[in-house]
Each structure stands twice: as C-alpha cells, then as structure tokens.
Amino acid sequence: MHTQTLCAQCLLLEGIKRPLDAKLESNTHGVVLGYVCPVHREQSTLVCSDAAFFTRIHDFSSDIEDLKTSTSSAPLIVEVDCLINGGIIPIDVVISQFSKFSGSTEFDSVLKLNGGTLVTLDQVLGFNELVLCVEQALSAVSIVVELQFDRLMDLCRLKNSCFFKARVYPSVVYYLKKGGEAQCNEELSLLVESLKRFKALQFSIHLLVDFPYPSLDLLMEFLKRQVGVARALIVSRQRSIRHLLESFSSSASLDLDTTFSADPILVLEEIERCESVQVSRNGFCFLH
C-alpha cells in the first residue's frame, strides 16, 4: 500500500519536514513502513506486528477524504491543539477546525481540546476561558478537555472551572514510566478527589507508555475502583526523542528492533499479562 510520511531523522535532527512517498508492506515481522530519504537513505519502522489486526483497523477507519461517504457509525472525534507557540489559539480557529470536519458527516461529533503543556497559571486561565467560550458557541456538542495531571488539577481548582458545564469532560494525559506506577496511582487518586467537587463528572485517562513498559497492574486495580467515573483508558505508544535518536544510530541495517517500533501489539500484550486474560484483538482500535 502506498502512502506518505515525513522522514523522522530530517524532522528530529534538522527540524525539516520532508514529505516522502512510503510503502506499507507485510513481511515476517508484521506491517512495516518503508521509505527512502535522499539524505538518510532507506529506513523502515515496524508499525504493527499483527498484520491481520492492522488490516482490520485500517479497513474500519475512514480516510479523511471519505468521511462524506463513509457508512461507519463511529462517532467522530475532532482534536484541536489549543496551545501554539506558547499562546492559546483564538476561539474562531477552534470553531472553524471543528466545523470543517463535523459539518461533513451526520455522525455525532465530539470536540477534544488539547491543552498541551500549559506552563503558567495565566495560560491555564486563558485555556479555561477558551473552553467556556467554545462550550457556549457549540451547543449540544460534547467537549473533552485533555491536560497533564498538574494543569488539570489547576483547572479543577478554578472558581469558574469549565468542568461545572455539563457537556465538558476531563481527560488526563499521563506519561507513565517504568518505576513511576505508585506515583501515578497517587496522583490519579488526588485527581479523583478533586473531581468530586463537580457533580457526577466522568473522566478518561490517556496513558502514554514507552519501552521498557511500566507495569499496568496498579492502574488496572485503581480503575476497577472507579466504576462509573473513569470511562475510558486510552493507551498510546510514546516513542521518546532519546529512543528515536538511539534507533537512528543503530539502524545502519534494516534490522527491525521492536524496542524502537510503534507496535501497539506490545501494549496489548502488557495488558494481557497484568490482567491474566486474553484480550480480544477485535475490541481495540487505533485512535492515532
């Protein structure tokens, strides 16, 4: 299958976005993305070690161009990054980005506002104002507000927090490293306490994990105690820049090192290990 990609080495080493033609091919490793950069030569990345899983997910998800004719009944989640170059984007940018996609389908659309890495309290206040304005402008649209733990706690403490609005739901994005499992549980417990000031507020967790994987045992136990409150756990494979740079220096050959791959199957296997169950591959889909 032909597609396009950016050269990761051009992007990370030189800050250049170099679009390249690429191929997705199945081999004994699974599905591999391969491309040739004029500067960094031939490169390949393991995208998914289970080719059947990849094909099913790929067939399920629509291309952006096909949204108008798609017969999928899946709700559309429109994500908007609200922090660009250290500043909160204007509301008309949010509305126009949302309308561009939601207007083209008849499905339920959910707007997800990503706060990114808000640093100052002023930025948190500005982000809260933006969410409040968007909530007023888009009646009947559910809004998910995603922030890192600290900033989400700040948002919860505000007198006019956007979470007082019935259609606004929090999502905490959490980078969980191996060894950080206990701290993660403590912080999520604090978050649950803070969310109690908002009536019947449900939340989701967006977990970013990298190799070597953290244990998910504690988190799974925690989630089982949050029935009806924690609605979704989304696990994303996060490849750190350090790991990617290491992979560049070790990828003189085309050997595919799963340590550096983007393979989601490894995450599913970790969930299977800590739950001691077989997870059906049919119950999962890619969100990114």
Ligand SMILES: [Zn+2]
């Ligand atoms: Zn390159």
